[in-house]
Amino acid sequence: xxxxxxxxxxxxxxxxxxxxxxxxxxxxxxxxxxxxxxxxxxxxxxxxxxxxxxxxxxxxxxxxxxxxxxxxxxxxxxxxxxxxxxxxxxxxxxxxxxxxxxxxxxxxxxxxxxxxxxxxxxxxxxxxxxxxxxxxxxxxxxxxxxxxxxxxxxxxxxxxxxxxxxxxxxxxxxxxxxxxxxxxxxxxxxxxxxxxxxxxxxxxxxxxxxxxxxxxxxxxxxxxxxxxxxxxxxxxxxxxxxxxxxxxxxxxxxxxxxxxxxxxxxxxxxxxxxxxxxxxxxxxxxxxxxxxxxxxxxxxxxxxxxxxxxxxxxxxxxxxxxxxxxxxxxxxxxxxxxxxxxxxxxxxxxxxxxxxxxxxxxxxxxxxxxxxxxxxxxxxxxxxxxxxxxxxxxxxxxxxxxxxxxxxxxxxxxxxxxxxxxxxxxxxxxxxxxxxxxxxxxxxxxxxxxxxxxxxxxxxxx
Ligand code: NAI
Numbered sequence: 001x002x003x004x005x006x007x008x009x010x011x012x013x014x015x016x017x018x019x020x021x022x023x024x025x026x027x028x029x030x031x032x033x034x035x036x037x038x039x040x041x042x043x044x045x046x047x048x049x050x051x052x053x054x055x056x057x058x059x060x061x062x063x064x065x066x067x068x069x070x071x072x073x074x075x076x077x078x079x080x081x082x083x084x085x086x087x088x089x090x091x092x093x094x095x096x097x098x099x100x101x102x103x104x105x106x107x108x109x110x111x112x113x114x115x116x117x118x119x120x121x122x123x124x125x126x127x128x129x130x131x132x133x134x135x136x137x138x139x140x141x142x143x144x145x146x147x148x149x150x151x152x153x154x155x156x157x158x159x160x161x162x163x164x165x166x167x168x169x170x171x172x173x174x175x176x177x178x179x180x181x182x183x184x185x186x187x188x189x190x191x192x193x194x195x196x197x198x199x200x201x202x203x204x205x206x207x208x209x210x211x212x213x214x215x216x217x218x219x220x221x222x223x224x225x226x227x228x229x230x231x232x233x234x235x236x237x238x239x240x241x242x243x244x245x246x247x248x249x250x251x252x253x254x255x256x257x258x259x260x261x262x263x264x265x266x267x268x269x270x271x272x273x274x275x276x277x278x279x280x281x282x283x284x285x286x287x288x289x290x291x292x293x294x295x296x297x298x299x300x301x302x303x304x305x306x307x308x309x310x311x312x313x314x315x316x317x318x319x320x321x322x323x324x325x326x327x328x329x330x331x332x333x334x335x336x337x338x339x340x341x342x343x344x345x346x347x348x349x350x351x352x353x354x355x356x357x358x359x360x361x362x363x364x365x366x367x368x369x370x371x372x373x374x375x376x377x378x379x380x381x382x383x384x385x386x387x388x389x390x391x392x393x394x395x396x397x398x399x400x401x402x403x404x405x406x407x408x409x410x411x412x413x414x415x416x417x418x419x420x421x422x423x424x425x426x427x428x429x430x431x432x433x434x435x436x437x438x439x440x441x442x443x444x445x446x447x448x449x450x451x452x453x454x455x456x457x458x459x460x461x462x
Contacts, residue, residue: 002109004028006331007123007132008324009115009276012040013317014308015138016099018324022136023106025332030132031103032125034114037096038103040140042317045160048095050183052088053163054348057190061223061350066387079191081167088163116277120303134303134331137291138324139276141269141309146175148235149265155238156263159184169193169261173245175233177204179347181266182220186349189225196226196258198233198247205347209359209394209408216353216410219390223350231256236263271310286312296336297327305331319343342425346415351391354418357406357425358396369399373431373455375447377411379462382442388412393451395421395431402430402455413444420448431455 005027008019016038019031037044064076103110113125117137123130143158145151153161162184168191174181177199189195197204203213204220204227217227231247234255238244245258271290278285284292284300291299291306298305305327308320319338326336347353363370376392377383391411397404407421424434434452439445450459 001129001131002030003131004030004109004133006030006134006136006328007032007111007115007130008136008138009117009123010040010138010140010308011035011038011099011110012138012140012308012320013042014140014320014324015040015136016103016324017321018136018138018307018328019108020102020106021325022328022331023108025328025334027328027332029107030109030111030130032111032113032115032123034112037092038099038110039092039096043095043099044092045163047317049088049092049163050159050180050187051348052091053084053187054183054350056084056087057187058350061190062387069387079168081191085164114275116275117281117304118277120281120301132303134305136297136324136327136331137273137276137299137304137306137310138308138320139272139310140320141315142272143265144268144270145265146233146267149175149233149263150236151265152238155241155243155261156236156265158265162188162262162264165262171260172196172262172264173198173243173258173260174264174266175236175245176200176266176268177227177229178266178268179205181264182216182225182347182349184264184266185225186220186223189223194226195224196228196260198228198231198245198258200230200232200250202230204229205353207359208353209355209406210361211394212353212355212408212410215391216347216349219351219410220349228256228258233267269309269315273310296330297323298330313340314343314345316343316345339426342422344415344418344422346418348415351388351411352409352414354409354414354416355407356418356422357404359406359408360396363396363405368405370396370405371399371455372396373451373453373459375450375454375459375462377444377447379450379459380442380444380447382444383412383447385442386412388444393417393447395434395448395451395455397431397455402432404429404431404434407448407451409448411444411447417444417448420445 006022008031011033022029116124174185174197230250234246307323309315329336344356377389383389394408396406431452439449
């Protein structure tokens with residue numbers, strides 16, 4: 001039995017970051033992880049492997065569609081799926097081993113196995129019971145499927161199965177036009193599959209700025225993705241190697257079916273707390289199965305904290321990381337803080353979508369006065385040169401004070417560009433502050449500045 005100041009349960013981005021920060025702050029720290037490798041869903045079967053496949057297939061798209069226009073002639077590359085999978089697995093390996101290295105460097109012990117909390121102050125892994133003055137639960141989330149839809153990870157797959165299909169399906173149906181559905185749907189479309197996305201709401205990426213969502217849908221349709229919106233999936237039947245998806249259109253209750261070789265279920269995720277023993281401990285939960293915490297990430301049981309996908313808020317790796325660091329700081333007697341008003345969201349399709357802060361729809365519903373500055377990438381020289389001029393930057397600022405309230409970008413490198421606005425918002429900047437900041441030419445970032453200019457006297461290149 002070992003004794004620790006902090007034991008973190010789970011080594012995803014929330015857990016491993018929390019453990020490293022705790023150790024950096026002088027706390028004797030261990031992290032429990034039952035997978036073969038560190039890094040949780042994100043590094044093993046989520047963010048990282050999907051980005052590898054998005055990168056590879058985007059290169060293919062560029063070769064097929066844009067190389068010849070630039071005078072790069074010759075046959076487009078053919079896909080060696082085994083090699084693409086090997087590349088993806090190598091990327092995963094480099095990242096998970098990187099966390100192992102960081103644990104050693106920071107003297108975080110990796111306790112291998114699945115944790116139970118028999119009582120506050122104790123963590124049981126296998127037959128060993130470890131003492132922990134503080135426990136941080138960072139056990140993440142798992143796929144939330146639908147009634148009538150059984151995931152077998154062969155024909156009906158979650159994102160995990162979709163990352164390692166044996167081959168590109170001819171027909172793929174994606175249930176859910178959220179982040180996972182659109183990212184992985186894009187991968188298989190680029191590889192040659194017919195992809196149909198069935199979505200319950202009347203727009204893709206619910207919650208997104210409506211103008212961005214509309215543009216996004218048009219651009220994805222141009223790439224060949226098909227959408228059925230306002231459709232509630234009733235069930236999926238499988239026989240041999242085929243599937244039949246049944247859905248009802250909400251507008252007239254009519255029932256329809258779609259045939260597919262592979263069905264990707266991407267209808268959200270739910271907190272993963274199995275085996276932790278939370279009910280016996282009396283840890284309070286929300287109605288949605290999330291662990292309830294206060295503003296310092298403490299549960300109602302003293303000494304037990306929770307962060308990331310198991311608590312409320314967006315299920316995003318970077319939100320979990322920030323909470324993990326902050327919780328470790330609170331335990332170390334410092335003032336851990338997360339600014340929930342400035343958490344960016346990114347969709348890594350092509351073009352990318354990056355957003356932060358309030359949407360117009362939100363502000364309207366709150367009756368707040370705001371102004372909008374918009375700039376199309378059509379007016380950005382760099383984007384034009386790179387065949388990346390689809391999309392726009394939209395900055396929303398308070399009508400009276402000019403303080404930036406939100407930004408929504410669809411276009412090249414939107415996931416990186418959004419951070420300029422995040423920093424500005426963190427500093428309470430006005431759109432004029434952004435507009436007065438010199439931006440290097442020619443960069444995509446100039447589009448952000450132009451949108452800020454459009455909040456004031458006007459963009460130059462519009
Ligand atoms: P999501 O919540 O983003 O999207 C689920 C979609 O499924 C919604 O549009 C919803 O309306 C739809 N849906 C639900 N029930 C349905 C039904 N019966 N029929 C048709 N459509 C239905 O969830 P997703 O894409 O599964 O992602 C899970 C989590 O992982 C999310 O919290 C997401 O933010 C996170 N994630 C983030 C990524 C990123 O930051 N780039 C990448 C991948 C996942």
